[in-house]
Amino acid sequence: MMLMRTDPFREVDRLTQRALETTARPAAMPMDAFREGDAVVVELDLPGVDPGSIELDVEQNVLNVRAERRSLASGGDDSNVLIAERPSGSFSRQLFLSETLDTDRIEASYEAGVLRLSIPVAEEAKPRKIEIRAAAGSRKEINA
Numbered sequence: 001m002m003l004m005r006t007d008p009f010r011e012v013d014r015l016t017q018r019a020l021e022t023t024a025r026p027a028a029m030p031m032d033a034f035r036e037g038d039a040v041v042v043e044l045d046l047p048g049v050d051p052g053s054i055e056l057d058v059e060q061n062v063l064n065v066r067a068e069r070r071s072l073a074s075g076g077d078d079s080n081v082l083i084a085e086r087p088s089g090s091f092s093r094q095l096f097l098s099e100t101l102d103t104d105r106i107e108a109s110y111e112a113g114v115l116r117l118s119i120p121v122a123e124e125a126k127p128r129k130i131e132i133r134a135a136a137g138s139r140k141e142i143n144a
Contacts, residue, residue, distance in 0.1 A: 063094070
């Protein structure tokens with residue numbers, strides 16, 4: 001599985017957003033990815049995000065994840081923000097998935113601020129045994 005991991009401009013954008021209080025670019029969405037049995041599991045940190053605001057779609061083996069966190073400080077005229085360090089607004093991430101993954105059977109769950117995606121390995125990509133028939137009629141199996 002290939003993932004977009006490095007973006008040299010992300011830190012500059014983050015500092016600019018904080019200094020100018022703009023949201024020109026969606027905030028970062030930290031993640032872990034690992035193999036668990038016959039699936040690749042991706043966990044994305046989205047604390048404080050309403051599960052209804054999370055959108056997932058796959059197009060040509062590119063998984064797009066979008067979410068939104070509303071600012072608690074925008075409660076009304078009587079609110080006075082003292083410290084605002086937590087990012088709010090839109091979050092997005094693209095994951096470039098291998099052709100060996102079955103994007104039609106992705107499962108998603110959201111618990112304790114973590115979005116968990118389980119992406120199964122396609123049946124065609126799983127290891128299988130191939131039977132070889134010897135000329136004398138005996139059989140052998142070779143792991144492939």
